[in-house]
Amino acid sequence: MADLPVGSDEIAIGIDLGTSNSCVAVCRNGRPEVLANTYGEPISASCVAFREEGSIVVGNAAKAQVVHDPKHTVSSAKRLIGRYFFSEEVKKARSVCSYQIVEGPNHGVRIQIREDTFSVPELSAMVLREMKKIAEARLGQPVSKAVITVPAYFNDSQRQATRDAGRVAGLEVMRLLNEPTAAALSYGFGKGLRQKVAVYDLGGGTFDISVLEIGKDVFEVLSTCGDTYLGGDDFDDRLLDLLADEFLAEENINLRNDIFALEKLKVAAEDAKKGLSVDDEVDIRIPDIITAEDGRSISLERCLSRTEYAPLVMDLIQRTFKVCDEAIQQANLTVRDLDGVILVGGPTRLPLIRDAVRDYFQQDARGDVDPDQVVALGAAIHAASLVSPGGDQESFLLDVTPLSLRIGVAGGLAETILERNTPVPIEQTRTFTTVRDFQRSVKIRVYQGESRRAEDNELLGEFEFSGFKRARRGEVRIDVSFEINSDGIVNVTARDPDTGQKASTRITLSSGLTEEEIQRIMERNQSESLDADGQPAATETAEGPQAEAASEDLLDVLPEELPDDLLDESDLMGTGAAAEIVPDDLDLLDDVNAQTGSNLPVERKADAAEDVIDESDLFEAPGSMLRDPDEEPKS
Amino acid sequence: MAALEAAEIRALDRILDELDYYEVLEIRRGAPGSAIRAAYHKASRLYHPDVNRGLDADLREPVERIAKRVTEAYAVLRDARRRRIYDERLAEQSGVARMPLAEAEAEAGRKSQAERGGRTPNGRRYFTLATSDLARGDLVAAERNLRTAVTFEPDNAVFKSRLEEVQRRADAARRSR
Numbered sequence: 001m002a003d004l005p006v007g008s009d010e011i012a013i014g015i016d017l018g019t020s021n022s023c024v025a026v027c028r029n030g031r032p033e034v035l036a037n038t039y040g041e042p043i044s045a046s047c048v049a050f051r052e053e054g055s056i057v058v059g060n061a062a063k064a065q066v067v068h069d070p071k072h073t074v075s076s077a078k079r080l081i082g083r084y085f086f087s088e089e090v091k092k093a094r095s096v097c098s099y100q101i102v103e104g105p106n107h108g109v110r111i112q113i114r115e116d117t118f119s120v121p122e123l124s125a126m127v128l129r130e131m132k133k134i135a136e137a138r139l140g141q142p143v144s145k146a147v148i149t150v151p152a153y154f155n156d157s158q159r160q161a162t163r164d165a166g167r168v169a170g171l172e173v174m175r176l177l178n179e180p181t182a183a184a185l186s187y188g189f190g191k192g193l194r195q196k197v198a199v200y201d202l203g204g205g206t207f208d209i210s211v212l213e214i215g216k217d218v219f220e221v222l223s224t225c226g227d228t229y230l231g232g233d234d235f236d237d238r239l240l241d242l243l244a245d246e247f248l249a250e251e252n253i254n255l256r257n258d259i260f261a262l263e264k265l266k267v268a269a270e271d272a273k274k275g276l277s278v279d280d281e282v283d284i285r286i287p288d289i290i291t292a293e294d295g296r297s298i299s300l301e302r303c304l305s306r307t308e309y310a311p312l313v314m315d316l317i318q319r320t321f322k323v324c325d326e327a328i329q330q331a332n333l334t335v336r337d338l339d340g341v342i343l344v345g346g347p348t349r350l351p352l353i354r355d356a357v358r359d360y361f362q363q364d365a366r367g368d369v370d371p372d373q374v375v376a377l378g379a380a381i382h383a384a385s386l387v388s389p390g391g392d393q394e395s396f397l398l399d400v401t402p403l404s405l406r407i408g409v410a411g412g413l414a415e416t417i418l419e420r421n422t423p424v425p426i427e428q429t430r431t432f433t434t435v436r437d438f439q440r441s442v443k444i445r446v447y448q449g450e451s452r453r454a455e456d457n458e459l460l461g462e463f464e465f466s467g468f469k470r471a472r473r474g475e476v477r478i479d480v481s482f483e484i485n486s487d488g489i490v491n492v493t494a495r496d497p498d499t500g501q502k503a504s505t506r507i508t509l510s511s512g513l514t515e516e517e518i519q520r521i522m523e524r525n526q527s528e529s530l531d532a533d534g535q536p537a538a539t540e541t542a543e544g545p546q547a548e549a550a551s552e553d554l555l556d557v558l559p560e561e562l563p564d565d566l567l568d569e570s571d572l573m574g575t576g577a578a579a580e581i582v583p584d585d586l587d588l589l590d591d592v593n594a595q596t597g598s599n600l601p602v603e604r605k606a607d608a609a610e611d612v613i614d615e616s617d618l619f620e621a622p623g624s625m626l627r628d629p630d631e632e633p634k635s
Numbered sequence: 636m637a638a639l640e641a642a643e644i645r646a647l648d649r650i651l652d653e654l655d656y657y658e659v660l661e662i663r664r665g666a667p668g669s670a671i672r673a674a675y676h677k678a679s680r681l682y683h684p685d686v687n688r689g690l691d692a693d694l695r696e697p698v699e700r701i702a703k704r705v706t707e708a709y710a711v712l713r714d715a716r717r718r719r720i721y722d723e724r725l726a727e728q729s730g731v732a733r734m735p736l737a738e739a740e741a742e743a744g745r746k747s748q749a750e751r752g753g754r755t756p757n758g759r760r761y762f763t764l765a766t767s768d769l770a771r772g773d774l775v776a777a778e779r780n781l782r783t784a785v786t787f788e789p790d791n792a793v794f795k796s797r798l799e800e801v802q803r804r805a806d807a808a809r810r811s812r
Binding site: 174175215218220385386396397398415416417418419422423424425426427428429430483485486 | 675676679680683684685686688699700702703704706707709710735736737740
């Protein structure tokens with residue numbers, strides 16, 4: 001089966017790590033193909049089941065278990081990846097998920113399964129490892145390199161966490177690729193098109209829209225926008241609510257209070273949605289969904305038509321078009337300029353969505369694209385071009401950053417360094433100076449988001465720079481570089497321009513794993529997989545040697561990507577203000593001061609207050625090229 | 636694709652900070668937008684990290700630096716407003732090579748803000764008059780006042796496009812009568 005191109009012993013796979021389902025593909029001899037699992041299924045559920053006896057099952061078999069053991073079956077973990085425990089999305093997940101979501105260190109998210117707690121990247125890694133195994137079984141050879149796709153609108157924390165998951169799974173993640181970009185690549189690959197296309201990607205948990213210009217061999221993303229709180233799961237929740245409310249009205253029993261009934265409802269809601277993609281009407285039947293207090297077993301039966309379903313979800317669909325408006329406007333285009341629309345994600349099979357998309361874009365979506373597989377196929381094409389560049393059908397991707405990169409300034413404001421939809425890779429340098437005599441260190445908070453108010457954006461981390469010369473205020477210059485690489489990952493470094501010496505950088509991690517934790521998990525996995533003999537299919541392949549190989553690879557990347565002192569957890573949410581430039585926009589400043597900290601957890605609140613009071617850390621940028629860009633000429 | 640020569644990379648990296656954005660993309664200063672895009676694609680094809688994965692480790696850093704500068708040049712020059720600000724900088728000051736994107740954007744934003752209302756007192760005055768004419772539905776007066784506003788600020792794109800729009804509407808109104 002392993003008919004590799006002559007002269008190449010490397011193979012790299014593309015993995016679409018989805019919220020609900022995942023898919024793996026490979027591109028050989030210029031032909032991309034999906035690799036099906038042992039049951040011949042092209043897509044596998046992104047679901048992990050922890051069995052009583054200690055074994056772990058991943059994929060469609062795990063999903064089948066969810067109604068029997070909802071507490072120990074994890075699905076849709078991607079909704080939690082790279083998020084703070086206190087975020088809205090995690091709150092929402094805690095209310096709808098039957099498995100236990102607990103708070104970990106650094107305000108991170110952990111999932112409690114019996115006595116064990118798992119980080120979200122670990123769970124994603126289990127899904128990734130399963131996809132790797134499917135590929136190895138189909139290809140008949142070990143696989144260690146992969147391109148993994150992420151929603152275009154994922155922020156830095158979510159991307160870092162996905163990368164961590166890949167490493168934990170024993171994969172060398174060559175690139176993180178944005179899902180819509182991958183879809184466009186698969187659609188336009190080798191066709192020699194010249195088109196402007198929109199990719200409408202409604203997945204299980206996220207919505208992305210990207211506008212691309214496809215040239216002869218260049219795929220240039222013009223803009224991307226998204227909503228990471230909107231996906232197929234929300235459609236299912238709406239139907240679930242309807243069914244549960246009706247049941248409550250009729251039987252006076254709240255099915256939401258019973259996790260078994262709740263899981264059955266979720267499955268039924270998803271099945272009904274899928275059914276309505278094909279038929280005008282579906283029968284929802286859940287026999288013995290619950291036992292009443294009098295011991296009577298009650299079933300749920302109902303017929304649902306497309307006409308009844310439409311009003312439940314219409315507002316969700318309309319929400320996607322608001323995002324589309326934004327993306328098309330950011331691309332400097334109108335709907336009429338678009339030559340094609342590509343639909344991605346299972347929910348886009350719904351005729352309701354197809355019709356709405358046709359109305360909005362004033363054209364039919366491309367029919368020759370499988371919405372469940374197109375992303376993995378694109379990832380595989382890109383993976384192949386990365387292992388053997390210069391191929392005759394090579395396609396070249398130019399992507400953008402989905403979110404504006406900002407730094408915290410006095411008064412709880414966040415100033416833009418790089419605007420959203422700026423092409424990547426890119427770097428911007430700002431020069432700062434100290435404001436106190438013999439100041440030892442400076443701190444910068446880095447955010448992603450579209451608000452001028454710091455707290456409305458996502459805090460990526462806090463960077464501290466020290467080790468520069470002892471000098472009076474204003475005499476020290478520090479060049480700080482903000483880089484976004486082609487994975488969409490943010491790197492911040494500082495340099496003393498006089499000596500050329502790199503100042504030490506300390507990043508306080510956001511919601512991700514520390515390097516230590518990653519190593520610990522990898523070691524644990526390694527030892528587990530070594531004594532995993534005789535375990536069920538899920539842990540069957542020989543992973544020991546590969547995991548080892550992967551960790552050797554890691555040593556190469558480590559120093560560059562993750563400075564040693566990054567390990568210091570204690571620094572998170574440290575004291576000291578992350579402020580440097582004093583904005584002169586005093587009205588806005590007052591306004592923000594009045595409201596500072598309203599949504600932050602306790603530790604951060606205290607900190608945010610310091611931003612305002614403690615000016616001792618303030619430092620400003622000298623020189624004409626580095627003045628505050630928001631500075632208004634006073635008239 | 637021809638592999639990059641090590642010496643070539645090092646030489647370009649060394650002088651990178653002295654090159655203005657046009658030189659980075661290897662285009663002339665008056666080049667049209669389509670040429671900027673083509674140059675960006677061409678340069679990215681050479682320097683983008685994706686095509687240089689096989690490069691020696693010590694060359695990867697300089698190549699990445701060049702790739703990032705190419706993107707930066709494109710991010711400023713592809714936007715007509717930012718490009719105008721950058722061009723002015725180039726003409727005014729010697730030794731200007733880079734311009735922070737946020738600064739280019741903020742300045743471009745200020746400029747268009749100013750254009751929207753007018754830069755000269757007379758321009759502002761007649762443009763405001765035209766706006767209230769339009770609110771009343773008096774196309775003839777609006778056209779006259781806009782024409783006057785344009786004579787004070789002949790290069791104000793906002794004034795000009797508003798005038799064209801009013802002229803179109805006035806023509807249509809005349810025809811239908």
